[in-house]
Amino acid sequence: MVKILCGVDLGGTKISTGLVDEKGNIIKSIKIPTMAEKGPEEVIKRIEQSVYDVLKEAGLKISDLKGVGIGSPGPLDAKRGVVISPPNLPGWDNVPIVDILSHKLGVEVKLENDANAAAIGEHLFGAGRGIDNFVYITVSTGIGGGVIIQGKLYSGENSNAAEIGHHTINFNGPLCNCGNYGCFEAFASGTAIARFAQEGIQNGKDTMIRDLAKDGVVKSEHVFEAAKLGDEFAEELVDNEAFYLGVGISNIMAFYNPKRIAIGGGVSTQWEMLYDKMMETIKKKALKPNAEVCEVVKAELGENVGVLGAAALLL
Ligand SMILES: [Zn+2]
Structure with missing residues (x-):
């Protein structure tokens, strides 16, 4: 059996x-x-x-x-x-x-x-099927990832390879959960989107985000919702998110030279709002030979x- x-x-x-x-x-x-x-x-x-x-x-x-x-x-x-x-x-x-x-x-x-x-x-059952060089990135409250090289998981010396969320985007950037400053996760996670929104509200930005967060706790969902309703500050935040994703993904293309990168996690459910600006950023920032062979797709397995x-x- x-x-x-x-x-x-x-x-x-x-x-x-x-x-x-x-x-x-x-x-x-x-x-x-x-x-x-x-x-x-x-x-x-x-x-x-x-x-x-x-x-x-x-x-x-x-x-x-x-x-x-x-x-x-x-x-x-x-x-x-x-x-x-x-x-x-x-x-x-x-x-x-x-x-x-x-x-x-x-x-x-x-x-x-x-x-x-x-x-x-994702490699066996989802967006990475049949792809030998594949990177999965999850963008939700944090950012994590896994790297498949020549068909096998690359796990590193003690299982800590591909801590994609903690490569530094800007060493003068915001404090990250890991204790470092300016990690990819500190710029582009769902938590980061909410934090940027909160900072804007505190600085007096004219935005409906706070009204959408009925219990007063601003989450990334509220930012995407406000952007869909035409809120300018929320649109700016979504654009920034797509840009940061593009920067991080360009780096990942440089590190691993994958044929495909699949993005999962809660933030990826807003794929249509992020895709164009993210790809535009990758086009500007990624190494050409690496970007030419790599497609960026939404992960398939969801929850x-x-x-x-x-x-x-x-x-
Ligand atoms: Zn970090």
Whole structure:
């Protein structure tokens, strides 16, 4: 019988666990709260339970599984199967999640950081199919990525390659979550869009963005919404976002010389608003030979990328 893949997308707020066939079709998936505040032991118990629950819902059993793939926030060491200390998983300190779960479940367990897993998922099942040199970028609250070189994930010396969000765009730029200044993420993430909007509002910009943020918390969605309604300041922010994306992507073309770059994450859902200005910037800034062979596309797997990427670790 063909074995089923199980993918676990471990996040700071939710755990998504899905059963996937070898072609990347999701058979069944469930989502539960992570309850990260309860610490690693409880979270791992919840992962284990979610695997049994999704199997039960699908009428399958653990012996039907080829294994369980886990996409987790970093930093982690994929080779050793250890989650080191992700900022959004409090209390985790070098947790050997692969050993613990493979012992509990009795199947093969694989671990990769979530952005790398997503890159593998897009490479096997989505926008990177058949592309040997491929980069996946996720732009949401942060910016992450994964790099496929000659058909294989490039993970670096200790699983920290392709920290695309933390290459410096301008060393005099805004403070980044990593402690450095002016990273790509500090300019072009969804969080950055919201921060630029907030700064504008504080400086007295005439904009409807604040009115759209009904609870007072400005998010990137409000900026895109205002821009669609013709708000000039919001349009300027969207233009800036497209420009920063173009700058970062031009650098990525220079680093890795990919044939295709796929952009996923929440901000990529505004693709039509960003595409022209982003491509115009790439045309101006990227190295010509690199840009000529590279297409920039929207990622295909959407919200399922976490589960599909984690499942793809088993292939
Ligand atoms: Zn950074």
